[in-house]
Amino acid sequence: MTGDAPPRRSRATDARTATAFLLTAALVLAGCTGDGADGGGRGSATPGGDTTCDGRIDGTSQITVWYHSPTAQGELTTLRTQVRRFNASQHDVKVTLMTLPDGDYDAEVRAAAAGGGLPDLLDFDAPKLLGYAWAGRLRPLGSCLPDALRADLLPSILQQGTYAGRLWGIGTFDSGLGLYVRPSVLKRAGVRIPQGTADAWTAEEFTGILRKLREEGYEAPLDLGLRYSTPGAEWNTYGFAPAVWSAGGDLIDPKNHRTADGYLNGADSVRALTVLRTWVGAGLVDPGADDRAFTAGRSPISWSGHWRWREYAEAFPGDITIVPLPDFGHGTVTGMGSWQWAVPANGADPDAVWRFLAFLLSPDEVVRMTDVNGAIPATRTATERTAQFRGAGPERLYIEQLQNGTARPRPRTPAYGAVSDAFSRAFAKIVLDGAPVGPTLDRAVAAIDKDLADHRYYPPTGR
Structure with missing residues (x-):
């Protein structure tokens, strides 16, 4: 579950299920013996540092984004509109959005990870991304996050995306x-x-x-x-x-x-x-x-x-x-905890990916998404623009719970x-x-x- 509505279960074929099972086993083995968890270079998952973002984008970057097919179709429509608006707003990064409507999203992602076919950016239900971080399949995001944005995010957003002292995922909304x-x-x-x-x-x-x-x-x-x-x-x-x-x-x-x-x-x-x-x-x-x-x-x-x-x-x-x-x-x-974005280790220039993520985390875009799905905005700035949650709004309890320690993340372990x-x-x-x-x-x-x-x-x- 997500912090979203309880999902309606999709049907996968027996062949796809069997394939996903075998590839999941491969992912586990890759996590134990494969590359990525301590590889060098930008995006290394070594404990010593986070060099995911260096602040430069060379040329025009093409990035592919995967998104789960949500129960609330308004989310998908909004994201498609956000992609079009982002692409039209600048020329350094071009985003191609793909959804995975058939079969089980988690199984599709596991299969792609095992086969080295993850996109440049994708979303996970928050606690499920930690296994991919542990297996070396993701890049840490700490070096990408500006101090001003970090201070504006609800503490719960940072808490649920953190594993082993490093930030691996970041969402544009939370749940209650x-x-x-x-x-x-x-x-x-x-x-x-x-x-x-x-x-x-x-x-x-x-x-x-x-x-x-x-x-x-x-x-x-x-x-x-x-x-x-x-x-x-x-x-x-x-x-x-x-x-x-x-x-x-x-x-x-x-x-x-x-x-x-x-x-x-x-x-x-x-x-x-x-x-x-x-x-x-x-x-x-x-x-x-x-x-x-x-x-x-x-x-x-x-x-x-x-x-x-x-x-x-x-x-x-x-x-x-x-x-x-x-x-x-x-x-x-x-x-x-709800769906969070994460950056695979072997994708495109992470600075280009972050450019799009930063756009999604801007107050206007956060409000656009949460106006559609009813979720809690990820930033204090966006929350103050939302009558449902600010002050004496009818859903203020959700903000109170996220800020006073009543809310707890699901176990943050791979x-x-x-x-x-x-x-x-x-x-x-x-x-x-x-x-x-x-x-x-x-x-x-x-x-x-x-x-x-x-x-x-x-x-x-x-x-």
Whole structure:
């Protein structure tokens, strides 16, 4: 998942899936034994320095950009317009934009990386780019980023793109999670409405609220987006890791990322997932047969993100408020992170690529994109131009969470793919199928720790 709306799964052929699997294995081997992670020259990924950008563009550079095919087609239309505007604005760099609409974007990127066919710039869901950085497939971006822009970026943008002390990805927008509620319904039920992160509902209090709303006639008062909670889906991790964090648990050792044992299967994590399973088992959660639990009025509370604001506000004008996720014991916690741009190691002149990235990060262009997708602008300057987020705007909670430490990035480790897959599958088994919490998490831990051992715990140089 992304910080974007939970994706609708695409269909790939069996042959493509098999090929992607084999090439993924090749990528892993390349990361362990191949070139790039400590190669010399501009863009070297050695710990000693970042020489990606030197400030010069020689001649006219042609760069190719890959972009995932988003659920919100307005993003793609906006990016196409941005490319045309950029190309017309100068003569040093010409951008060709390509989308990958068929099959699975992640599989296509893995296959291209294994075959040495990555473009000059492409986007990744933020935590997924770290494996490519570890494998030496990307250039660090620190030397490209001007001090003024660095200071203007939301701290979360820099945090989620940083691995091993270096910046590998940068996005033009961020994301946020919260509970969408209908104040009119809560007031009729006598339910208090939190004013911010400091007075979030406790998980116990929230359970009582759900039961009270059922008494008010809402059979399944909570929408958890279960339509998107298929085994392995990123929504399970992006959407519900915050419950584990809020309870005091984690998906992996947050300090050294060398084991999930005692963290993902610890008592705090077990407690959080037990609560979620209890809500579903009691029928308090809409089963997700369609995507209209909230807009159709079946559920007056929706656990979702920024991408839902416009749709929900149109369904119930003047009757929508966003409040923090429940506090499972250690304060409310929310997710963050969305799609970020990264520069492959063997592409075109990175100064030319950065010229286009700098254009996308300009305040006007950030606002143009976030006006379309509803995401949180990546820079303070752009945020101040957006009525939804600045001051007392209706989505101000998302900015508050990103700035006050309530938001946490998904684990910043090259093992993230294995971590997310194991957690997502465990979540589906526990919450949807009612599987025993402890043993199911033990199996997830075993899968994660095997991946860590197989990759020698991902030494920072990729060796």
